Amino acid sequence: MALLVIGSLAFDDIETPSGRVERVLGGSATYFACAASYYTPVQLVGAIGYDFPDQHLAFLEARGVDISAVERMKDTPTFYWSGRYGDDLNEAQTLAVQLNTLEKFQPRVPEQFRDSKYVFLANDSPKNQLAVLDQLRAPELVLCDTRDFWIKDHRDSVIDVIRRSHGVVLNEGEARMLAQERNLVSAGRKIIELGARIVIIKKGEYGAFLITLTDRFAIPAYPVERVEDPTGAGDSFAGGLMGSLAQQNGSSVTQLKAAMVCGTVTASFCVEAFSVEAFRNLDRQALDQRYQEFTRFISL
Amino acid sequence: MALLVIGSLAFDDIETPSGRVERVLGGSATYFACAASYYTPVQLVGAIGYDFPDQHLAFLEARGVDISAVERMKDTPTFYWSGRYGDDLNEAQTLAVQLNTLEKFQPRVPEQFRDSKYVFLANDSPKNQLAVLDQLRAPELVLCDTRDFWIKDHRDSVIDVIRRSHGVVLNEGEARMLAQERNLVSAGRKIIELGARIVIIKKGEYGAFLITLTDRFAIPAYPVERVEDPTGAGDSFAGGLMGSLAQQNGSSVTQLKAAMVCGTVTASFCVEAFSVEAFRNLDRQALDQRYQEFTRFISL
Numbered sequence: 095m096a097l098l099v100i101g102s103l104a105f106d107d108i109e110t111p112s113g114r115v116e117r118v119l120g121g122s123a124t125y126f127a128c129a130a131s132y133y134t135p136v137q138l139v140g141a142i143g144y145d146f147p148d149q150h151l152a153f154l155e156a157r158g159v160d161i162s163a164v165e166r167m168k169d170t171p172t173f174y175w176s177g178r179y180g181d182d183l184n185e186a187q188t189l190a191v192q193l194n195t196l197e198k199f200q201p202r203v204p205e206q207f208r209d210s211k212y213v214f215l216a217n218d219s220p221k222n223q224l225a226v227l228d229q230l231r232a233p234e235l236v237l238c239d240t241r242d243f244w245i246k247d248h249r250d251s252v253i254d255v256i257r258r259s260h261g262v263v264l265n266e267g268e269a270r271m272l273a274q275e276r277n278l279v280s281a282g283r284k285i286i287e288l289g290a291r292i293v294i295i296k297k298g299e300y301g302a303f304l305i306t307l308t309d310r311f312a313i314p315a316y317p318v319e320r321v322e323d324p325t326g327a328g329d330s331f332a333g334g335l336m337g338s339l340a341q342q343n344g345s346s347v348t349q350l351k352a353a354m355v356c357g358t359v360t361a362s363f364c365v366e367a368f369s370v371e372a373f374r375n376l377d378r379q380a381l382d383q384r385y386q387e388f389t390r391f392i393s394l
Numbered sequence: 395m396a397l398l399v400i401g402s403l404a405f406d407d408i409e410t411p412s413g414r415v416e417r418v419l420g421g422s423a424t425y426f427a428c429a430a431s432y433y434t435p436v437q438l439v440g441a442i443g444y445d446f447p448d449q450h451l452a453f454l455e456a457r458g459v460d461i462s463a464v465e466r467m468k469d470t471p472t473f474y475w476s477g478r479y480g481d482d483l484n485e486a487q488t489l490a491v492q493l494n495t496l497e498k499f500q501p502r503v504p505e506q507f508r509d510s511k512y513v514f515l516a517n518d519s520p521k522n523q524l525a526v527l528d529q530l531r532a533p534e535l536v537l538c539d540t541r542d543f544w545i546k547d548h549r550d551s552v553i554d555v556i557r558r559s560h561g562v563v564l565n566e567g568e569a570r571m572l573a574q575e576r577n578l579v580s581a582g583r584k585i586i587e588l589g590a591r592i593v594i595i596k597k598g599e600y601g602a603f604l605i606t607l608t609d610r611f612a613i614p615a616y617p618v619e620r621v622e623d624p625t626g627a628g629d630s631f632a633g634g635l636m637g638s639l640a641q642q643n644g645s646s647v648t649q650l651k652a653a654m655v656c657g658t659v660t661a662s663f664c665v666e667a668f669s670v671e672a673f674r675n676l677d678r679q680a681l682d683q684r685y686q687e688f689t690r691f692i693s694l
Contacts, residue, residue, distance in 0.1 A: 279617040300600040314612035317579040394651050
């Protein structure tokens with residue numbers, strides 16, 4: 095099954111204890127699409143500026159990503175983010191943001207993608223996310239992401255998006271903020287009560303937690319020894335997760351669990367190198383091998 | 395197999411977002427012994443002051459703890475700790491400490507306990523921990539705990555204790571400090587290189603991580619919805635863990651994994667009430683039921 099993602103493509107400047115890179119390929123949809131592409135064909139809706147090099151598009155295409163709906167804005171530079179990680183690699187400090195393309199972007203799902211059954215709404219304004227939902231004709235599984243600032247200022251709209259999707263993937267800080275609950279288990283339950291059918295809470299180096307109407311499941315993160323750059327870990331997790339669900343063509347609890355392992359493993363490769371570098375040489379065999387290793391790591 | 399623990403008995407004043415209690419029963423050996431007692435007979439070596447009520451001893455005895463080697467110091471009050479937890483229940487702020495009994499305590503393992511095969515050295519000075527090790531005749535599995543201040547000022551002695559034990563149970567901050575490594579996986583590996591055969595790193599609400607010479611294993615915490623009081627969670631985890639190992643009479647990787655589940659489950663009950671209150675009514679059946687539930691919670 096093809097998987098549609100709507101999100102950002104970006105230039106990132108990133109500083110971590112391991113080094114510093116400038117104007118590298120970033121963006122939520124980029125990371126998501128790279129990760130998901132190991133499991134299923136990916137369709138990408140997003141915007142780039144006049145300064146976005148063709149080689150980045152070629153890279154995505156080579157990874158099996160359909161970039162025909164990537165919109166190039168000829169009068170705008172590409173979305174730019176600059177961030178720094180200290181010793182606590184779980185949290186980035188944003189140094190600069192230039193919205194550029196993101197400011198003007200109004201996601202339009204082209205005709206050929208409107209019947210997509212698996213859809214991921216990467217972080218965006220709830221307004222844009224709702225606009226995407228209006229354009230879908232036959233979604234079987236839509237998961238959405240969000241961010242702290244949307245929850246803070248547009249909580250009701252965020253909840254609307256979650257209700258109209260099938261579930262939400264968010265990090266622990268966002269889950270606490272959305273649910274207005276410190277305890278993560280209660281927070282997850284409360285988000286279910288708000289109308290989500292599937293809630294997946296990402297805890298960075300501490301793993302991830304699934305809660306549905308009937309089940310709960312938790313996994314630790316893969317034990318990466320050398321995290322070069324945590325940027326994109328959450329989007330890679332979501333990409334591996336949704337890619338696996340699209341490949342399995344289902345979202346039963348058993349399928350969700352296996353998909354969370356795929357997400358974990360994909361994200362573990364992502365953080366071992368800056369930007370999307372890890373995805374340049376990674377093949378499916380290495381992913382599957384780590385899948386097996388991780389399964390042993392969490393099995394009694 | 396009987397299990398010997400050497401550690402503290404205490405009075406605690408505790409404040410958490412759920413409430414406040416004064417002069418309640420606490421101490422590392424107390425929590426450890428309560429937790430372990432569900433799995434195996436426990437022998438306790440520790441000190442109490444003139445003010446320690448007999449009812450606390452009677453409670454421990456009723457839980458199957460051999461208190462014949464609990465030393466009452468007639469001229470000293472009992473060790474006292476006062477702490478407060480904010481919204482982040484992973485970290486206590488110490489408000490006051492009166493060492494009292496702990497200051498004078500020199501652990502003496504009585505003849506009848508010197509052949510114990512399973513031994514836990516709860517947090518104490520490395521000097522005292524080494525003195526205990528000198529008194530043991532036939533230990534098959536000794537695990538030790540330690541604290542940040544011992545690592546800070548007596549790192550070499552802490553490493554000595556770990557080398558002469560079979561392994562160490564410590565929290566993530568202590569592991570990072572001991573290994574001088576931010577990454578927990580690297581930290582665990584480095585502690586193995588320092589001479590431990592078994593390293594178990596506790597991550598509070600994020601679970602625990604096992605590393606041995608040949609294996610690695612991780613589990614999340616049990617998803618407790620209402621944490622009343624995190625005090626003693628780490629010692630209860632260690633108690634459930636060692637109690638299970640003593641009951642299984644072995645420390646293979648498979649046995650260690652099952653024991654980590656016992657530790658997790660025992661600790662999950664502990665934090666649902668202040669002090670050791672949870673252990674007053676808890677029975678083995680409820681523990682086993684949660685063991686099964688937790689096993690499902692972490693199974694693919």
